[in-house]
Every structure is written in C-alpha cells, then in structure tokens.
Amino acid sequence: MxxxxxxxxxxxxxxxxxxxxxxxxxxxxxxxxxxxxxxxxxxxxxxxxxxxxxQRSDLVVAVFQHEVDACTAAAAELAAEHTPGEALARWLRRYTEFIATKRGLAAALHSGDPAFDALPGYFDHHLRPALKSLLDTAVAAGQARPDVDPDDLLPAVANLCFFDDITRPGHARRMVDLLIDGLCRTPRLPSSA
Amino acid sequence: MxxxxxxxxxxxxxxxxxxxxxxxxxxxxxxxxxxxxxxxxxxxxxxxxxxxxxQRSDLVVAVFQHEVDACTAAAAELAAEHTPGEALARWLRRYTEFIATKRGLAAALHSGDPAFDALPGYFDHHLRPALKSLLDTAVAAGQARPDVDPDDLLPAVANLCFFDDITRPGHARRMVDLLIDGLCRTPRLPSSA
DNA sequence: TGCCAAAGCGGAACATAGTTCCGTATAGTT
DNA sequence: AACTATACGGAACTATGTTCCGCTTTGGCA
Structure with a gap:
C-alpha cells in the first residue's frame, strides 16, 4: 500500500x-x-x-528529515552503549553537530515559504521524545539534575548553535559543553524561589 | 565636504x-x-x-533607513499635536505600520548577509530614543505606567508584528492595542516580586 | 542664447539560478 | 533475447541580479 x-x-x-x-x-x-x-x-x-x-525545497526537506531520523536513532544506540549520563551528554553533542550543518536553514524556516511548514513539527515530534527518554533515564539514575525540562533544553542548545559566530570558532561547542556540565550536576541551590 | x-x-x-x-x-x-x-x-x-x-541590498537598506527616519520624525510631530498619552499610543501604532511592511526582512536580517549588518544598530539608535522620550513624557504626565522599559517595549511590539499570521487578519493590531491599553493604566498590583 | 562636458539614463546583454523537456539508456519481466 | 516502463543526462527555457555602453539631459559658461 x-x-x-x-x-x-x-x-x-x-x-x-x-x-x-x-x-x-x-x-x-x-x-x-x-x-x-x-x-x-x-x-x-x-x-x-x-x-x-x-522542487529544490523537496531536497532540503528530505535531507533535513533524513538527518533528524539519524539523530533520533542515535539516541537509542547511545543509550545501549553508555551509562545514562554519558549517553545524554554524547547525544547532546551529536545533536549539536546536527544543528551546526543547518546554516541558513533557520532563515528559510522563518521565511514563510510553505514548503518548510512541516519541518518544525517533524523536528519536535522526533527529537523531543528522544531527548526526553535520555533525560528521564539519566535523572532516574541520579546522573542528571531533575529540574530541567527537555522542552527547554532542545531549543536552548539549538539557539546556542544557530547564533554561532564564525569569528569565534568553537564558541557553540564550548557553550554546549558548559550546559552539559551544568546538567549533570545537582542544582547549586534548591530550585525554589 | x-x-x-x-x-x-x-x-x-x-x-x-x-x-x-x-x-x-x-x-x-x-x-x-x-x-x-x-x-x-x-x-x-x-x-x-x-x-x-x-547592489540590490543597498536599495533595501536605503528604504529601511528612510522609513526608520520617517518613523522617528513622527514621534516629535505627534508629541507636538497630542497629549503625552495619546502621542505615545499613536506612535506605537505608527511603529506597528512600519514593522508591518517588513515582510521577509527579518529573515534577511538573520541570514548573515553582511550587507544588512548595520540595520539593527540603525534601528535601535534612532527608534529607541524616540520611544523613550514619548514614554518618559507620558509617565511624567501620569498617562502611562512607570514600570515599563522602552527597551522591552520596542522589541515586544516588533515581535507581535513579525509573527503576524496571515490566517488571522488584524491579529497583530489587536495585540498591540491590548498592549497600549495596558501601558496607559497603572499596574494592577504593585510591581514587586 | 547657444555650446558643451559631465552626469545621468535606458535597456540590451551577460551570468547564474531554478525548472522543464525529450531523446537515449537500462532494469526487470516475459 | 525482446520488450516496456522507468530512469537518466543535459540542453534549453525562464527568471533574476548585475554590467556595459551608446544616447540624452542638465547646468554652467561664453
């Protein structure tokens, strides 16, 4: 069929x-x-x-979805091969690489071209569950702090990379590492207030 | 010279x-x-x-700056013809019209094309003082609430308009009006924590 | 007023891009 | 092996940014 x-x-x-x-x-x-x-x-x-x-845009969409799929699949592979915390950290770096190849795509996504309307949905629908699973597992194992929401983390990392500056090589990578370091520790203060 | x-x-x-x-x-x-x-x-x-x-982009830049100038000049004209609160409200709607004609420019601004590097700076440098002056005057006259920062207001209105949805005509206008209504009243609660 | 060099004008021509078309080649079936 | 639907390659067509250059206009000056 x-x-x-x-x-x-x-x-x-x-x-x-x-x-x-x-x-x-x-x-x-x-x-x-x-x-x-x-x-x-x-x-x-x-x-x-x-x-x-x-159309040209069909090729763009196909590559994007192909890479989202690969990135999604990497979550399960990493989870099988590493400790929960390590799997989470490795996947976030993998996700960083995915975002890094998207130069110019952000602008296209917001350009209003209907050809790209489905991409944000595809992105969320596949990557969010992947990250949520890794994060939950890591939290349950005590290898990641419990007060971080995957819905925050995914766009946060993406933003770190989208605005990566050519004049400061490695900037995004460093920022993401920083984030991961923070993520895998307990909150410095009780997250009240 | x-x-x-x-x-x-x-x-x-x-x-x-x-x-x-x-x-x-x-x-x-x-x-x-x-x-x-x-x-x-x-x-x-x-x-x-x-x-x-x-270059094509020079024309885009020139039109943009031309319109920023016109919008800036409108602030002084409105201030001379209306009460402080009314001048502020009218200028914000004028600013809304300015933003509304910028379809596609947001994407261009974030596309990394160096031809547009100077535009955000030009935008801030001219429109921010114009709004600040109107806002300060209105606040001093008791016709606008004192706990709003022009640096917040300017991008907030812009964002309301940039993401204006074609499928919901007048949406941005309604949201901006709402914002103006709120702006010209006193805070509902003391603006503490 | 009439002349003229500089400044400006129009649009054909060129370069590059997306897209279409169609004659040729080939995979897979009989 | 023959045959046909499928697929291939790339020339050609269209759209768009940009350049070039012969002609026109402007404005100062004699």
Missing amino acids: TRSRPVRADARRNIDALLAAAKAAFADSGVDAPVRDIAARAGVGVGTVYRHFP | TRSRPVRADARRNIDALLAAAKAAFADSGVDAPVRDIAARAGVGVGTVYRHFP
Whole structure:
C-alpha cells in the first residue's frame, strides 16, 4: 500500500547519493547551494535531481528529515552503549553537530515559504521524545539534575548553535559543553524561589 | 565636504521615485521583489537603479533607513499635536505600520548577509530614543505606567508584528492595542516580586 | 542664447539560478 | 533475447541580479 511499484535499483542508488551530496553541499555552502552543484557532487544530471525531488525545497526537506531520523536513532544506540549520563551528554553533542550543518536553514524556516511548514513539527515530534527518554533515564539514575525540562533544553542548545559566530570558532561547542556540565550536576541551590 | 558635487535634479527625482517604488514593491511582494519590477514602478530603467544603488541590498537598506527616519520624525510631530498619552499610543501604532511592511526582512536580517549588518544598530539608535522620550513624557504626565522599559517595549511590539499570521487578519493590531491599553493604566498590583 | 562636458539614463546583454523537456539508456519481466 | 516502463543526462527555457555602453539631459559658461 505504501509503494505501488518498487523503486528501481539505479534510482535507489541515485537517491541515496543525492541525499549525501546535498547534505555535504548544504554544510559547505548553506541551504542555497545550487542544484547543479549537488547533481555534480552526486555524479548525476540535474534531470535526475528533479525526477526524485520535483522542487529544490523537496531536497532540503528530505535531507533535513533524513538527518533528524539519524539523530533520533542515535539516541537509542547511545543509550545501549553508555551509562545514562554519558549517553545524554554524547547525544547532546551529536545533536549539536546536527544543528551546526543547518546554516541558513533557520532563515528559510522563518521565511514563510510553505514548503518548510512541516519541518518544525517533524523536528519536535522526533527529537523531543528522544531527548526526553535520555533525560528521564539519566535523572532516574541520579546522573542528571531533575529540574530541567527537555522542552527547554532542545531549543536552548539549538539557539546556542544557530547564533554561532564564525569569528569565534568553537564558541557553540564550548557553550554546549558548559550546559552539559551544568546538567549533570545537582542544582547549586534548591530550585525554589 | 559631505557632498563633493551636488546631485543633478533629474537624479534626485529618480532616487526619490525609486525609494517610493521600492517601498511599495517590498510591501506588496516582500524584500525579494525583483529589481526590474521596482524600476518599472518608478518609471526608470534598471541601469538607473544600479547607478544609485550599486547592489540590490543597498536599495533595501536605503528604504529601511528612510522609513526608520520617517518613523522617528513622527514621534516629535505627534508629541507636538497630542497629549503625552495619546502621542505615545499613536506612535506605537505608527511603529506597528512600519514593522508591518517588513515582510521577509527579518529573515534577511538573520541570514548573515553582511550587507544588512548595520540595520539593527540603525534601528535601535534612532527608534529607541524616540520611544523613550514619548514614554518618559507620558509617565511624567501620569498617562502611562512607570514600570515599563522602552527597551522591552520596542522589541515586544516588533515581535507581535513579525509573527503576524496571515490566517488571522488584524491579529497583530489587536495585540498591540491590548498592549497600549495596558501601558496607559497603572499596574494592577504593585510591581514587586 | 547657444555650446558643451559631465552626469545621468535606458535597456540590451551577460551570468547564474531554478525548472522543464525529450531523446537515449537500462532494469526487470516475459 | 525482446520488450516496456522507468530512469537518466543535459540542453534549453525562464527568471533574476548585475554590467556595459551608446544616447540624452542638465547646468554652467561664453
């Protein structure tokens, strides 16, 4: 029901190559990277790009969702391989890397282009549960402070990275590390007031 | 010293026509309005546009500053013609109109294009003193509550408008009116903790 | 008033970008 | 092996920013 006819093998290859090429191009040149460049990186013609992604924005959306999925999947993998606190810390750095490749996407998201309307929802719907699970587990194990809300943490880290300044390399990374350090300790004062 | 040679009369006319045409085009189609459209509205050729505004972004910047200037000047005019509270309220609505024509500019401002680096500073440097003066006068006259900071008010109103939803016409206007109503009354509770 | 050099003008032409089209190649089936 | 739906490549078309240059206008000056 989901797929009326199976995708041909060469098409599957090209789609994968295009997603990888687009990811690289967006990281290098921002979301405005020309379609021709992406096609060249993937070793295909522009016609092939448009066969699979009828509009440029479809490619942007696909790469974004692909990376959200990968970042979501990383949560379960890290949880299986590390202590709860370590898994949380590693995932937040992984999430930082994800955000770091989104240069220019923030502007596109707020540009009002309806092509990108679904992205914030996709983002929240997948990443929030992933983080919540890691955080809850870490808190239960006494390896993260209990007074932090995942709904605060996710955009906070994103903001740290979105406004990352080219003139201060590593700034975002340092700030996120700081946040993680704070997160994995108990509050300095009882969080009353 | 400021101008080595005076601007020729026809050039002056065209510059004014271009600023007006660009303002209208930006309001209709956003900051991405094509240069050809703007030239046509102004009744000039594209060459003329580029003579006076070497890059597209220069035209955007010029229109923006032109409108900031007009909005700043309105503060003094309103202060001379109305009671302090009324002048404040009218100016805030005037400011709302200014923001409303900025569709797409917010995204451009945050896109990292260095052409727009100076705009936020220009904005603050001119509009903040204008509002502060109106607000102080209204507070002194007992026509506005004293516990509101102009540095809060200016971005607050801007945010109300920047995220104005096309699907809910008049939303921003209503929210700003609400804000003004609150501003011109005394706090409901002593503004302690 | 008439002349003229500088300043300004218009729009064709160029460069780059998204998108479409179509003749050719190929995967997968019979 | 033959065949057909699917997919491929890239030239061509459209839209947009920008440049160039021959023609026109302005404003000072004789």
